[in-house]
Amino acid sequence: GAVVSQHPSRVICKSGTSVKIECRSLDFQATTMFWYRQFPKQSLMLMATSNEGSKATYEQGVEKDKFLINHASLTLSTLTVTSAHPEDSSFYICSARDLLWAKNIQYFGAGTRLSVL
Amino acid sequence: TQLLEQSPQFLSIQEGENLTVYCNSSSVFSSLQWYRQEPGEGPVLLVTVVTGGEVKKLKRLTFQFGDARKDSSLHITAAQPGDTGLYLCAGVDSSYKLIFGSGTRLLVRP
Numbered sequence: 001g002a003v004v005s006q007h008p009s010r011v012i013c014k015s016g017t018s019v020k021i022e023c024r025s026l027d028f029q030a031t032t033m034f035w036y037r038q039f040p041k042q043s044l045m046l047m048a049t050s051n052e053g054s055k056a057t058y059e060q061g062v063e064k065d066k067f068l069i070n071h072a073s074l075t076l077s078t079l080t081v082t083s084a085h086p087e088d089s090s091f092y093i094c095s096a097r098d099l100l101w102a103k104n105i106q107y108f109g110a111g112t113r114l115s116v117l
Numbered sequence: 118t119q120l121l122e123q124s125p126q127f128l129s130i131q132e133g134e135n136l137t138v139y140c141n142s143s144s145v146f147s148s149l150q151w152y153r154q155e156p157g158e159g160p161v162l163l164v165t166v167v168t169g170g171e172v173k174k175l176k177r178l179t180f181q182f183g184d185a186r187k188d189s190s191l192h193i194t195a196a197q198p199g200d201t202g203l204y205l206c207a208g209v210d211s212s213y214k215l216i217f218g219s220g221t222r223l224l225v226r227p
Contacts, residue, residue: 004159006159034214034215036217041222042219042220043205043217043218043219043220044160044205044215044217045217046214046215046216046217049214091157093159093160095159095215097213103213104147104148104150104165104209104213105162105165106215108159108160108161108162109159110157110158110159111157111158111159113157
């Protein structure tokens, strides 16, 4: 089946630093990738939709200058949390949609746990 | 704003018992999906239901999509400790984005 790799799986950083999270589709091309955020014991909340070669579309309430998304190729999207603060600590999950398969199917990465000290 | 409410939020049962998780919305979805997520991992797709009234079975799991395509249920027969996890329903909206439900945390005790 389709595999989405997310890296790193865990990151601890100091307040004020920036953190980059990578999301790669390993065996398929993904014109669209999605970034979600999940707080402890809560559900997934969509942050933004990332389209290859164009600007990301952010959900209401998500700061685009805070969460920079780049989707430079059909297999890679990155999320950069800029000037991270403790309240940005969360579980970030990406997913990718296969260009050739059903539009309602997303393949999820294993997530990145960000802890900001 | 489309919302999906799941109930119950948390369920702790003994191995061998049956259970049902509900996913309700006031919105109509083109399809609805159920996922299971384990701690520290991404969600894993269990099933997609598309047609109103559709029933799908996956071993001991039975999924049903409401006739009006606004609600769904997940029934687990003879639950096992390996079924423990966070169960999430997700509606697919008109732009093919996933709207996740509030989640049901299931604990199956041996």
